[in-house]
Amino acid sequence: MAYLEKKEAIILLEDGTIFHGKMVGPEGTTTGEICFNTGTTGYQEIFTDPSYYGQIMVTTNAHIGNYGTTDLDLESDSVKISGLVCKNFSGEFSRVLATDSLYDFLQKANLIVISDVDTRALVAHIREHGVQNAIVSSRVDQRDQLKKELKATPSMKGLELASKVSTKKSYTFGKEDATFKIAALDLGIKTNILRNLASRDVFIKVFPYNSTYEQMMEFNPDGFFISNGPGDPEPLSEAISLARKVLDNNHPLFGICLGHQVIALANGVDTYKMHNGHRGINHPVKNLITGKGEITSQNHGFAINKEQAEANQDIEITHTHLNDHTVAGMRIKGKPCFSVQYHPEAGPGPNDATYLFDEFIDTVKSTKKQAI
Numbered sequence: 001m002a003y004l005e006k007k008e009a010i011i012l013l014e015d016g017t018i019f020h021g022k023m024v025g026p027e028g029t030t031t032g033e034i035c036f037n038t039g040t041t042g043y044q045e046i047f048t049d050p051s052y053y054g055q056i057m058v059t060t061n062a063h064i065g066n067y068g069t070t071d072l073d074l075e076s077d078s079v080k081i082s083g084l085v086c087k088n089f090s091g092e093f094s095r096v097l098a099t100d101s102l103y104d105f106l107q108k109a110n111l112i113v114i115s116d117v118d119t120r121a122l123v124a125h126i127r128e129h130g131v132q133n134a135i136v137s138s139r140v141d142q143r144d145q146l147k148k149e150l151k152a153t154p155s156m157k158g159l160e161l162a163s164k165v166s167t168k169k170s171y172t173f174g175k176e177d178a179t180f181k182i183a184a185l186d187l188g189i190k191t192n193i194l195r196n197l198a199s200r201d202v203f204i205k206v207f208p209y210n211s212t213y214e215q216m217m218e219f220n221p222d223g224f225f226i227s228n229g230p231g232d233p234e235p236l237s238e239a240i241s242l243a244r245k246v247l248d249n250n251h252p253l254f255g256i257c258l259g260h261q262v263i264a265l266a267n268g269v270d271t272y273k274m275h276n277g278h279r280g281i282n283h284p285v286k287n288l289i290t291g292k293g294e295i296t297s298q299n300h301g302f303a304i305n306k307e308q309a310e311a312n313q314d315i316e317i318t319h320t321h322l323n324d325h326t327v328a329g330m331r332i333k334g335k336p337c338f339s340v341q342y343h344p345e346a347g348p349g350p351n352d353a354t355y356l357f358d359e360f361i362d363t364v365k366s367t368k369k370q371a372i
């Protein structure tokens with residue numbers, strides 16, 4: 001296989017640190033924000049998750065590729081990360097359900113992949129010094145030029161990326177004769193969210209990121225959903241005003257990750273860029289209502305301002321991240337609305353938090369009953 005050629009590759013970080021590796025596949029160069037995911041499984045879901053658009057992914061699991069790929073594990077229609085950095089890349093795979101090697105899957109997407117990197121040292125460096133931009137390239141002897149290209153890469157802070165991954169046209173998902181209708185704003189929606197809703201008797205219409213309340217109301221939905229997605233939530237002015245209108249009109253509203261941040265902004269709570277963020281499938285969260293713990297799938301580099309959320313009369317914090325006590329979930333008092341910073345749909349990850357989809361359907365049901 002071609003990937004065994006293994007040409008030299010270099011990773012240049014914004015702070016000047018250099019790491020070395022080997023190209024897996026054709027030579028090339030890529031830039032983006034370098035971040036790491038600690039999941040021990042679920043690489044195909046991660047690589048196709050639109051929330052990772054614009055990011056170079058470092059996988060902490062030492063072996064990548066060994067269980068291949070299958071269409072069942074797609075979280076969107078294409079690879080969304082801008083590069084992959086790993087320790088050991090395997091083009092050979094073994095899994096009954098797998099239909100393709102990860103090598104072929106990523107090559108079809110023209111992704112820049114490098115292996116043989118000291119990922120433990122790289123991850124420790126990012127953890128210590130914070131998430132930052134990087135350039136990954138096979139042009140190992142053109143450091144000055146690479147530095148220039150790295151400088152030209154926009155910072156994730158302030159970057160609007162939802163428009164790059166959102167659907168251009170609205171579409172539907174699920175059975176048309178389902179009991180409930182949900183209008184979903186696509187800021188980079190993961191397919192497993194749609195699967196989770198559809199399996200709860202929901203017919204979903206997915207709308208482009210800049211859709212208006214009026215456009216979404218034409219579907220006559222029983223509730224609204226605002227999805228996960230890439231980039232900084234702050235520039236998403238259309239989504240923020242949509243959330244405000246949905247709240248003002250007392251429709252059921254559920255937000256996940258970027259959607260949660262948009263709902264916070266619609267309530268006057270700021271968001272900020274975290275030092276490193278949370279990306280993995282074993283993040284501990286405490287549900288403050290039930291007192292129970294949940295192990296959750298997470299993928300975010302921004303969070304909502306905790307002091308402002310605590311001081312806000314309209315907000316009740318419902319979930320907290322047990323590692324750093326950041327806000328993991330909230331509800332809007334007196335409104336049929338709640339949101340979480342993490343991923344109850346998993347894909348990949350544990351299913352501890354799927355009860356949130358049930359709670360959303362209960363909210364939709366009781367709001368529908370009141371209206372009759």
Ligand SMILES: NC(=O)CC[C@H](N)C(=O)O
Nearest residue numbers: 228229257258300301302
């Ligand atoms: N998964 C997401 O929706 C991520 C939200 C946002 N882009 C962040 O990094 O915080």
